[in-house]
Amino acid sequence: MAELRNGDLARRTAHEILVMIQSGDIKPGDHLRSQLLADKFGVSRSPVRDAMHLLSDKGVLEQRRNRGFFATDKGPGRIAKLVQASSQNLEDQDVYRRIAEDWLTDAIDEEVTELFLQTRYDLTKAELKDILLRATREGWAERKKGYGWRFLPVAKTPEAFEQIYRLRMTIEPAAILEPTFTPDRKRLTELRDDQQRLLDTDVEKLRLERLLNTGSDFHESLIQLSGNPFFHMSLVRANRMRRLLEYRAKLDADRLYSQCRQHIEIIDLLAAGELIEASYALKKHLQGALAKKTRSSRPDLVDF
Amino acid sequence: MAELRNGDLARRTAHEILVMIQSGDIKPGDHLRSQLLADKFGVSRSPVRDAMHLLSDKGVLEQRRNRGFFATDKGPGRIAKLVQASSQNLEDQDVYRRIAEDWLTDAIDEEVTELFLQTRYDLTKAELKDILLRATREGWAERKKGYGWRFLPVAKTPEAFEQIYRLRMTIEPAAILEPTFTPDRKRLTELRDDQQRLLDTDVEKLRLERLLNTGSDFHESLIQLSGNPFFHMSLVRANRMRRLLEYRAKLDADRLYSQCRQHIEIIDLLAAGELIEASYALKKHLQGALAKKTRSSRPDLVDF
DNA sequence: TTTTGGATTATTCTAATGCAAAATCCAATC
DNA sequence: GATTGGATTTTGCATTAGAATAATCCAAAA
Numbered sequence: 226m227a228e229l230r231n232g233d234l235a236r237r238t239a240h241e242i243l244v245m246i247q248s249g250d251i252k253p254g255d256h257l258r259s260q261l262l263a264d265k266f267g268v269s270r271s272p273v274r275d276a277m278h279l280l281s282d283k284g285v286l287e288q289r290r291n292r293g294f295f296a297t298d299k300g301p302g303r304i305a306k307l308v309q310a311s312s313q314n315l316e317d318q319d320v321y322r323r324i325a326e327d328w329l330t331d332a333i334d335e336e337v338t339e340l341f342l343q344t345r346y347d348l349t350k351a352e353l354k355d356i357l358l359r360a361t362r363e364g365w366a367e368r369k370k371g372y373g374w375r376f377l378p379v380a381k382t383p384e385a386f387e388q389i390y391r392l393r394m395t396i397e398p399a400a401i402l403e404p405t406f407t408p409d410r411k412r413l414t415e416l417r418d419d420q421q422r423l424l425d426t427d428v429e430k431l432r433l434e435r436l437l438n439t440g441s442d443f444h445e446s447l448i449q450l451s452g453n454p455f456f457h458m459s460l461v462r463a464n465r466m467r468r469l470l471e472y473r474a475k476l477d478a479d480r481l482y483s484q485c486r487q488h489i490e491i492i493d494l495l496a497a498g499e500l501i502e503a504s505y506a507l508k509k510h511l512q513g514a515l516a517k518k519t520r521s522s523r524p525d526l527v528d529f
Numbered sequence: 530m531a532e533l534r535n536g537d538l539a540r541r542t543a544h545e546i547l548v549m550i551q552s553g554d555i556k557p558g559d560h561l562r563s564q565l566l567a568d569k570f571g572v573s574r575s576p577v578r579d580a581m582h583l584l585s586d587k588g589v590l591e592q593r594r595n596r597g598f599f600a601t602d603k604g605p606g607r608i609a610k611l612v613q614a615s616s617q618n619l620e621d622q623d624v625y626r627r628i629a630e631d632w633l634t635d636a637i638d639e640e641v642t643e644l645f646l647q648t649r650y651d652l653t654k655a656e657l658k659d660i661l662l663r664a665t666r667e668g669w670a671e672r673k674k675g676y677g678w679r680f681l682p683v684a685k686t687p688e689a690f691e692q693i694y695r696l697r698m699t700i701e702p703a704a705i706l707e708p709t710f711t712p713d714r715k716r717l718t719e720l721r722d723d724q725q726r727l728l729d730t731d732v733e734k735l736r737l738e739r740l741l742n743t744g745s746d747f748h749e750s751l752i753q754l755s756g757n758p759f760f761h762m763s764l765v766r767a768n769r770m771r772r773l774l775e776y777r778a779k780l781d782a783d784r785l786y787s788q789c790r791q792h793i794e795i796i797d798l799l800a801a802g803e804l805i806e807a808s809y810a811l812k813k814h815l816q817g818a819l820a821k822k823t824r825s826s827r828p829d830l831v832d833f
Numbered sequence: 834t835t836t837t838g839g840a841t842t843a844t845t846c847t848a849a850t851g852c853a854a855a856a857t858c859c860a861a862t863c
Numbered sequence: 864g865a866t867t868g869g870a871t872t873t874t875g876c877a878t879t880a881g882a883a884t885a886a887t888c889c890a891a892a893a
Contacts, residue, residue: 379762564837
């Protein structure tokens with residue numbers, strides 16, 4: 226029998242498959258074609274197969290010899306538990322966030338050597354390189370000319386929140402008015418459903434991360450419809466930085482409901498072809514979030 | 530006698546010192562304090578000292594025992610030649626641009642392995658990592674989940690030019706109208722002088738890179754005055770991508786003169802406190818550049 | 834006191850090896 | 864013909880020791 230190699234990629238892939246099952250993308254009895262999934266995840270069949278082995282050990286999948294893997298009908302509660310567990314598992318290993326947190330709370334210096342980080346967070350060279358790559362891409366770390374790295378103060382202050390919103394208030398409404406903007410029906414419907422689902426769920430019960438993701442998705446999908454990838458990229462970059470701060474923010478449930486409703490209103494305006502009105506509503510929506518924020522001293526989670 | 534260690538950093542530092550001499554920042558007879566220069570360049574004294582040794586070998590500096598290095602009075606022609614040579618030297622080693630060029634001209638595949646790049650461009654692991662870090666930061670490369678890297682098509686098409694300009698037309702004029710915008714007299718004067726100097730020089734004689742730099746500096750400095758680093762960052766990122774394309778563009782001297790004059794007009798409006806007018810002029814300025822571009826099939830250098 | 838210049842120390846790079854993991858290939862099976 | 868599942872190949876990571884290079888220290892000179 227083949228060894229079970231479970232690298233990080235296999236585990237991450239297993240998690241993604243679980244999410245697909247949870248969301249109903251894969252239904253009980255479905256045949257999981259390995260090449261199909263591999264293409265979907267942008268990897269080769271090897272880690273997919275390893276992932277499927279992992280999941281069949283958990284009883285989520287069932288292997289039939291020479292026919293591949295099939296989804297069993299584990300109850301949704303059981304699936305949710307496994308999703309929770311595997312996402313917890315992945316987050317534990319997320320040193321990236323720990324470093325970001327330490328930097329934001331001044332627990333580490335502005336300038337550090339690789340060696341320092343490697344020993345402090347018990348990382349191998351490649352792991353550290355990977356994390357610094359990410360931090361560089363997201364704009365809060367840079368290589369010094371000689372030895373060492375410098376962390377940038379860009380999103381440390383409370384004003385940073387406001388500044389990010391000011392940028393968003395400029396580019397998001399403008400994106401809707403771009404001549405290449407096309408309100409894609411199908412995408413809009415999907416977005417509307419996502420928002421509606423959030424409204425229907427008891428917001429209190431949702432995990433913070435899920436909320437942030439759905440909110441970011443809305444805004445980023447919208448700007449993507451502009452057909453200009455540079456608008457999209459600017460927003461994505463700003464949002465990534467915002468996230469660093471938001472993990473420490475509080476949650477305001479009432480606010481969230483109202484935000485959700487505004488999102489839906491904007492989608493409806495777009496679907497009706499009222500671009501100018503939608504652009505204006507989006508601007509107001511962001512303005513409202515900003516106004517709320519500046520009133521409180523500690524950063525709230527005001528938009529998502 | 531101490532060994533002459535000339536790492537890359539020493540050579541780059543030597544180049545920077547040469548540029549300072551050329552620009553008149555360092556005059557013949559001046560004493561070059563090592564700590565001062567080290568601080569200026571953000572490195573330690575070691576590479577600075579190595580650089581000064583390199584330059585004294587070339588006769589640009591003169592070492593007096595126990596007193597340090599002093600600038601000699603080599604003619605400006607000779608200095609210019611050395612600057613040219615050392616920048617040429619540095620560019621030759623700039624594999625980054627070669628890879629970008631190869632990608633833009635479809636000389637390499639969309640998806641490659643590190644090994645492939647390492648052997649094709651004869652790089653060590655660390656050199657390659659460095660280059661890929663840069664490409665990631667500038668947004669045209671990304672790590673695949675498993676093994677390998679993917680180059681992104683984001684700035685390959687002619688439309689990319691237009692899209693970048695559309696983003697700029699949105700954020701640059703808006704930045705001037707931000708409530709935190711402060712037209713810093715000193716900075717404005719510096720910028721005006723830079724532009725005037727370009728007008729006074731025979732534009733035909735300038736090197737492409739110098740032109741692009743002065744142009745980018747103008748626009749980026751302007752947006753920086755908004756006091757919102759996220760506006761600035763968005764522009765810088767878009768510009769970096771634009772550069773990848775512009776190295777292949779043609780030059781239109783008449784156009785450049787007119788661009789320069791427009792830059793100065795905008796500065797004057799800002800200095801007079803006419804923010805709204807300045808914002809509008811900037812928008813028109815970018816619009817003009819965009820209009821010119823779309824008329825020609827091959828990308829021209831229309832703004833700088 | 835400030836700065837230099839050599840010496841010392843710390844950090845990172847290089848290169849080589851073995852190993853883990855991902856990609857690819859291919860015969861067997863549906 | 865499409866898909867699987869094992870085998871094979873390729874790729875990249877971990878580790879190490881040694882070399883190169885940058886940062887820092889300190890006595891001596893200005």
